[in-house]
Amino acid sequence: MDQNALIEKLKEVIKPYLEDETLLEKVDGDTHLIDDLHINSANLVDIILDAEDAFDIEIDDESAERMITVKEALAVISEKIEA
Amino acid sequence: MIGTDLIDRRALPVMAVRRSQRYWNKVLSEAERPLARKALHRWAMWAAKESAYKLEARLDAARPFQPKRYTTLRLEERESGWHGLIRGVQGTYPVAWRLQADLMLALCWRAGDPAPRWKTSPRPTAQSPGLAVRSLMQQVVQDYFPDPHSWCLQAPRGGIPSVVQPNHSRSVPVSFSHHGTYVAVAWPAQLCL
Known part of the structure; x- marks a missing residue:
């Protein structure tokens, strides 16, 4: 899966947890999941679970901790897909 | 803390x-x-x-x-x-x-x-959570420091909220939280020392 397809799929995973869906329009690699998208920490766990389902991967606790920005989330997802 | x-x-x-x-x-x-x-x-x-x-x-x-x-x-x-x-x-x-x-x-x-002190309040739906917690904390601090010029509340986005007394070069970290239509603030028992 190329990077564009990955980011689009990740946006779909994130979308249900946004109070303001228009924030997705500005998403790029540097977008911070909590500070920029205002996702709360409880929903961050939901997103990890939904990403596991969407990408058919398992995200361990250490990897989840690295998913701070969109770029870092994509790196973890790519890593798990390739594993 | x-x-x-x-x-x-x-x-x-x-x-x-x-x-x-x-x-x-x-x-x-x-x-x-x-x-x-x-x-x-x-x-x-x-x-x-x-x-x-x-x-x-x-x-x-x-x-x-x-x-x-x-x-x-x-x-x-x-x-x-x-x-x-x-x-x-x-x-x-x-x-x-x-x-x-x-x-x-x-x-x-x-x-x-000592255990911290705390206060909760419903949040008016038209008011943002950030504004609501600041407003509640301001009410709390006014009980300790009636002179509004003797302190200020610093709550940088993503940073640590603090009650600051510029004249005493003193900064006391406080804690905010919100969920649903409620907000809460907590402050150390020694805020007024």
């Missing part, structure tokens, strides 16, 4: 539908799971972890919240409220939960310090 986290209990039935055992396996360590003798205990542990994280974020603001880095060691129900102990990344802290009809508030503080 203090930390607090608020849960609007009216939101729990809706949140519980989405939170499966798989969700809780991401949040609670195996050692903690036996402490959850009822559903509300799980949320109590979640709130304790958040409050301990906020306390420790004062020492390392760059570190993201990872629930399993915080372990609830004890959770006891007493007449005065629920009390417990949580181990964080940098230490072990007392934690207390205050339960009201619609709310659960977790408070965490450094061992040896």
Whole structure:
């Protein structure tokens, strides 16, 4: 899966947890999941679970901790897909 | 050093539908799971972890919240409220939960310090959570320092909220939380010393 397809799929995973869906329009690699998208920490766990389902991967606790920005989330997802 | 986290209990039935055992396996360590003798205990542990994280974020603001880095060691129900102990990344802290009809508030503080004080309030729906917690904290501080020019409240986005007394070069960290239509603030007992 190329990077564009990955980011689009990740946006779909994130979308249900946004109070303001228009924030997705500005998403790029540097977008911070909590500070920029205002996702709360409880929903961050939901997103990890939904990403596991969407990408058919398992995200361990250490990897989840690295998913701070969109770029870092994509790196973890790519890593798990390739594993 | 203090930390607090608020849960609007009216939101729990809706949140519980989405939170499966798989969700809780991401949040609670195996050692903690036996402490959850009822559903509300799980949320109590979640709130304790958040409050301990906020306390420790004062020492390392760059570190993201990872629930399993915080372990609830004890959770006891007493007449005065629920009390417990949580181990964080940098230490072990007392934690207390205050339960009201619609709310659960977790408070965490450094061992040896007095328990923090706290106040909750409903949030007008038109008011943003950020504004509502600032407004509530301002009400609290005015009780300690009636002269509005003797202090100010600093709450940088993503930073640590503090009550600052410029004339005394003094800054006291406080803690904010919001959930649903409620907000909470907590402050150290020694705020007015």
